[in-house]
Amino acid sequence: MPIKPKTHDKEMKKHKAAAGEAWILRLYVAGQTSNSLTAFENLKKICEEHLGCQYTIEVIDLQKNPQLAKDHQIIAVPTLIRKLPTPVKKIIGNLSNTEKVLVGLDLRKVT
């Protein structure tokens, strides 16, 4: 059941992502492991808090689409890829370290 590609289309909340900018995020997982579930939950939370308005999360289960691992150069799971806005960013892990996720997604400058 749980992980389904979801589209959120809410109004912008707190943070700085430029208004009107569409975010496309891809989360690669391998089956429903605890890491996958945690990552998805974390991602949802971060998106809601920081992106607010337009973002798309695609969840790709590599077990169902093994070919995509090769095509998209995925080794570690979970892997999060920011397709848009460019440049493409790559983050791995279950996204539990929010600070790092924000840095990785260019939502916060390294302090």
Added chain:
Amino acid sequence: MKKNRAITIAGTADFEKSPSGIKGFDDITGGGIPKGRPSLVSGGPGCGKTLFAMEFIVRGITDYGEPGVFIAFEEKIDDLKKNFKSMGFDLEDLVHRKKLVLDHIAIDRTEIEETGEYDLEGLFIRLGSMIDEVGAKRVAIDTLEALFSGFMNEAILRSELRRLFLWLKDRGVTAVVTGERGDRTITKYGLEEYVADCVITLDHRLMNQIATRRLRIVKYRGSIHGTDEYPFLISSDGISVLPITSLSLTHQASDERISTGIPRLDTMLGGKGFYRGSSILVSGQAGTGKTSIAATFIDATCKRNEKCLFFIFEESESQLLRNMKSIGINLEPWIKSGLLKVHAVRPTAYSLEMHLSLMLNLIGEFKPRVVAVDPISNLYPIGDDIQVRSMLMRLIDFAKSLQITGLFTNLSNDVNYGAYAFEPTEMHVSSLMDAWLILKNVEGNGERNRAFSIIKARGMGHSNQLREFVLSDKGIQLLDVYKGSEGVFFGSSRMAQESAEIDDQLHKNEDIKRKKRELESKRRLMENQITVLKEQFSRDEEEMQILIGQDISREKSAEKTKKEIATQRQVDR
């Protein structure tokens, strides 16, 4: 799959091996690497790890019908295809035929942020899908340690690596994983910990500015394997591992004899020359005619319509031809007709092992009946005694296994003349040889001459006599030396001695003739005297007869006169 032979080593549980298809490697491991398990190949940069892994995959496909997967962390697929094209591996075609999958895993530290727990399931899925794609039996991962530069969390990485090796084993694929050599460890990140079965190290080291590659099997659980460091070569058709010592001495010995091209030398060697398939060492000082002996032997071989391969380390081909012409040996027609191949190269052009491989390859291609090397002493600058000896041993054994006769010249530095003192290196090499001919400079009377003798000739009666070795425009001649109370004479002293002897002989002949003449004249004198005496006698006889006649007639007339007187006197009686 039909060629997929599995070798079971006696004394262990059924232990299947997967032949690598790499020349010589399967010999030293008794059949290849463990089937269905991962093996580790480690080495420094440029030591041939990638080639080893790739050759294992490609040979698996072409020789053993086992499809394969090659994962490259360091090289892009296009580069791989390009690089291996020069080795004659057409990766493009194998991929096209669905026998091979190539994958490049790019890891760029700078673009990866780690934000919590993760695993490398993506890699497993990726690998699994590729294995399924072609039904791969072999997998190569080059260089797995690149992962360490891509991921920060070593704990995760290590547990994932352990899982990867177990996973490979579970999948039942025969895998080669390459790793970077560490400072004190076999691999930089201790990959050897995870590989229980087979660990191989490759090494590339410089010695006297010449690089030699070596391979060693550090560990091979449950199997007998060679423990030496084996030199190996990377040539145009991949890796060849050369056993450092020959594996066995099982070649067939021939009874056939072949002429040396020098009639007198044939006579010295029991009248028939060398054994076919034997090895011959010709050693001597500079300028004693070693090359000439080799060239004469080659000439004789070609005259028998047999192919001959001549490796020369000192001269160019044209220089050799010119020089040999000066002693009446014309090798040019043999080269033109394809019976003779001259391979001229400086010894320092390659490493010793590269020379050996080139020689073996050339011998394999050209299939000569005779191989000559001139001179082996030129190999010493690029290897020590043991290395040169080992190289020659392998060359000789290879030649012998093919019944090829080998002639090797060796330059010795020995300046003592008269006494035959050998150098240690020569002693080393000579034990490999079946026949040993030696040439010496002999100085004396303001000139230098060459002496020749046979030190040994296994399996045949041979002359123990010293001969004078003479080079002329008619080739090589072996002459008797003059042996007298004053020692052994060579060259002009021999000639002087010889002419003195001739003089002597002439004198003696004269003497006899003179005496005969004297006798003759004495006889004639005697006969003359006899004639004179006879004549004298006959003259005397005649005179005497006359006198006798006169006497008789005088007697008669006296008688008559007496009677007449008596009658006159009228004697009455």
